[in-house]
Amino acid sequence: MPEGDTVWRTAQRLNQAFAGESLTRADLRWPGVSTVDLAGDTTIEVVSRGKHLLHRLDSDYTIHSHLRMEGQWRITDAAAARPDAQTRAFLSTVRWAGLGQRLGMLDVVRTDAESTVVGHLGPDVLGPDWDAAQAAANLAAAGTTIGAALLDQSNLAGVGTLYAAESLFAERLNPWTPTGELTDTQLASLVDRVHRLLDVGRRSVVQSTTGSTRRGETHWVHARSGLPCRRCGDTVRVAMIGPPTRQRTMFYCPTCQGGLGPTDDGRPQRPLGRR
Template sequence: MPEGDTVWRTAQRLHAALAGAPVVTADLRWPGLSTADLRGRVTLEVVSRGKHLLHRMQGGLTLHSHLRMEGAWRIEATATLKPGWLRSPELRALVATADWTALGLRLGELDLVSTARESELIGHLGPDLLGPDWDAAAAARCVANLQTSRVPVAAALLDQRNLAGLGTIWTAETLFAERMSPWADASGIEQDVLACVVLRAHDLLDRSRRHVVPSSTGSQRRGESMRVYGRSGRACRRCGTTVRVAPLGVGRLDRLICYCPGCQGGLGPTDDGRRQGPLGSHGS
């Protein structure tokens, strides 16, 4: 699933293409939205909030979308838009100005609401790691709140009610950088230590949003971009121990997480210890 840095870049591209111009064509291929008429409305701004996209239009309307696992927004020149795009079964939304057309493909969510009601869709989110109102201290308190009692810190970071924008890539990279086990009890971690974790997550996302290829190492070259994510079965870049992947084992937040037993406190409690071969994704 695209994470906060990718969604932020998507919002920037959509804003650059659509803002300030009236919509000349709109086609929302979503239950309950197919008859919506957006023609003539001027795009005021397109912004991200965590993993959500908010396309705000003149007249107090917001087109909200979430990419989920496979979604994407593509920008094409309106004058040369190929007819095949209109026939694509993957097309969920089309918003066009005279110059540019935004194509929403394989979107996971699509809503059209009054801008005043945006909170009904995103009000549950915690502090946005890339938001203009970012507050590291408030974010650390959210991660340590009662909702995370007896929950692994990785699950607490992945819970969008605590922090908005983190997924498994940047959760894994953050905890590796801080030498913290993904399974450490979030409620038992000192506040100043959690503050360092949250600051690290913000720093990683903030630097990554400037580049098309997500990177924690500073390199965008294939096979060199990540320190632990996608590198299970390979040697840790820091200590040489074999990087592993294991489930967090926590209900709806149960995800596979990459980590280094040598740098992060030993074998995880949900890791069976069996030999793992290289996965070959996001770095080698």
């Protein structure tokens, strides 16, 4: 699933293409909004809120979208734009077209009612109103494991499995540690780490937490199960974390991060993609 830095860059590209321009076409291929006519409206701005995109119009309506696992917004020359079976939204100006491909969510709401789609989110890690203290307080009160708490967008918005795993590794924290067992200093340091990694990530098309952009060297533990830890040489592992209906993958090093997770059976793990 695209993380907050990817969504932030998507919003920036959409804003560059659409801000101040009138929509010549707005084809929303989604139940409940397929008959909404936004052609002729002018884009005020496109912004991100965590992993959500808000395309604000001068008609006081907002097109809200979420990429989920495989979605993307593709910008192309309007004259050459060709929607296909995977297109869920097709927005066009005289010059540019935006194709929302395989979107996971698409709504049209009144701009003054955006809280109905993003009001549940915690502080946006990359937002102008980022509040590190509130994010740390939310994590402390989560009443779950720190790995699951980081992935809960109501605590802080924009963190996915990549930045959760990388931040916890960098802070030498076991993902399955109950949030109540962490000190205020540990939580503040973790929140600061998350913010710094995402802030670096939004400035580059290559998501690197190690400082290297070379293929295979961009991450410490994420997607590296079955491979040696770059810090200690032990084998990086992957296990599930979170409530039963919302489990996510968590990559970690048991040596650097305090032992096997309770959902990890300890069996040998091969590198991803290898039989």
